[in-house]
Amino acid sequence: MNVQWLTGLASSNAAALVTDRRVRVVTDSRYAQQALCLDPGIDVSVDRAVLSRAIASAAQDGAVSLGIEAESLTVAMFATLQAVATAQGMQLVGVSGVIEELRATKDKAEVDALTAASEASTAALRALLPTIEVGMTEIEVARRLELEMGRCGGEDRAFPSIVASGPNSAIPHHMPGSRRVEAGDFLKIDFGAMCRGYHADCTRTFIVAGTPDRRQSVVYDAVQASAAAARAALRPGIEVAELDRIARCVLADAGFAELFTHGLGHGVGLQIHESPLIAASAAGTIPEGAVVTIEPGVYLPGEFGVRIEDTCQVTASGVTVLTDFPRELTRIA
Structure with missing residues (x-):
């Protein structure tokens, strides 16, 4: 739900990357057409391995650490992604409740x-x-x-x-x-x-x-x-x-x-x-x-x-x- 709140994309397989340079949403081909209709300021990538692709994109932007929603991952998933991030020269940091706190106030x-x-x-x-x-x-x-x-x-x-x-x-x-x-x-x-x-x-x-x-x-x-x-x-x-x-x-x-x-x-x-x-x-x-x-x-x-x-x-x-x-x-x- 946090991806939908941040980007407007309702998808069962998506990740949102927010850096000081851009907002990027990564989703698989089932949701590509919907993703391409999002706000033009949002970059779109199509890849089934959404989290690995988001980590690679963060590395391309020069990030050295990346916060990732701890509640959304199993221990095994976090370990796998940590290995992907380490190979990209980045550190993953588990964060909790950041987006949820923002969502509490409705526009x-x-x-x-x-x-x-x-x-x-x-x-x-x-x-x-x-x-x-x-x-x-x-x-x-x-x-x-x-x-x-x-x-x-x-x-x-x-x-x-x-x-x-x-x-x-x-x-x-x-x-x-x-x-x-x-x-x-x-x-x-x-x-x-x-x-x-x-x-x-x-x-x-x-x-x-x-x-x-x-x-x-x-x-x-x-x-x-x-x-x-x-x-x-x-x-x-x-x-x-x-x-x-x-x-x-x-x-x-x-x-x-x-x-x-x-x-x-x-x-x-x-x-x-x-x-x-x-x-x-x-x-x-x-x-x-x-x-x-x-x-x-x-x-x-x-x-x-x-x-x-x-x-x-x-x-x-x-x-x-x-x-x-x-x-x-x-x-x-």
Whole structure:
């Protein structure tokens, strides 16, 4: 994804070389035509051995050391490339998180794509809800939602949709199965569309064909309050751990601290999970221009779960919720 962000080329086999003299992308013949349509300021080389070719190009530019993304390589691959670099009189240096940190701040074109993905997502959910009926399987609901995302302008789903009914809603990342939706269930739907390579992420929880009982209402209200508190505190410069703490304290006051079992959120962009990570164990701050999720949840194993999630743009002038959809507990079917 870093190659795509740097150059605009979406390829399963590509490397980008950035020096003080030029930007070069190396890819194989399957992507040659797309590469030749990139910005004219980007040099293009076609070679299946993309990393070896990039190292050779750096040597031609007079580089004596070359940073290479450590997360992208196995130990064996790094050893092979180190030998190639040594033969060229260069040293390879493993680097981590440099491009990811830059990607955390979105420019206008990226925000436009994320907005389009979010709008396709929420439009699809609006179209789906009136069609849900008691007796439908989770898989059927998920596939209908993904069809609607395509009809509403999404180019693909951002990730496999999560549709979790009844006790399955207590599983944070449940994969849709054959369980049929029943009256009185909580139905948790975590989904998103992709537009121009950028991902939306949204979750809503609904009550099916009935009135929530007191326990369901209490949990839902606590999650809704937690999400609202976190969105209100979200701003450039806030520590990610502090933002997580704010959301978690609301749930703790309601007696659900131990049932919020994951981090509060994450960045979104060319990948569904990007920097910054918003969690108690994470370090760093929210940069201006970030687009992140806020997604507190409470999960009662064997009973039900609730999550409310939004994709939010963070600027100095405030927070814009891109996944604009009601958060009140809504009855469906």
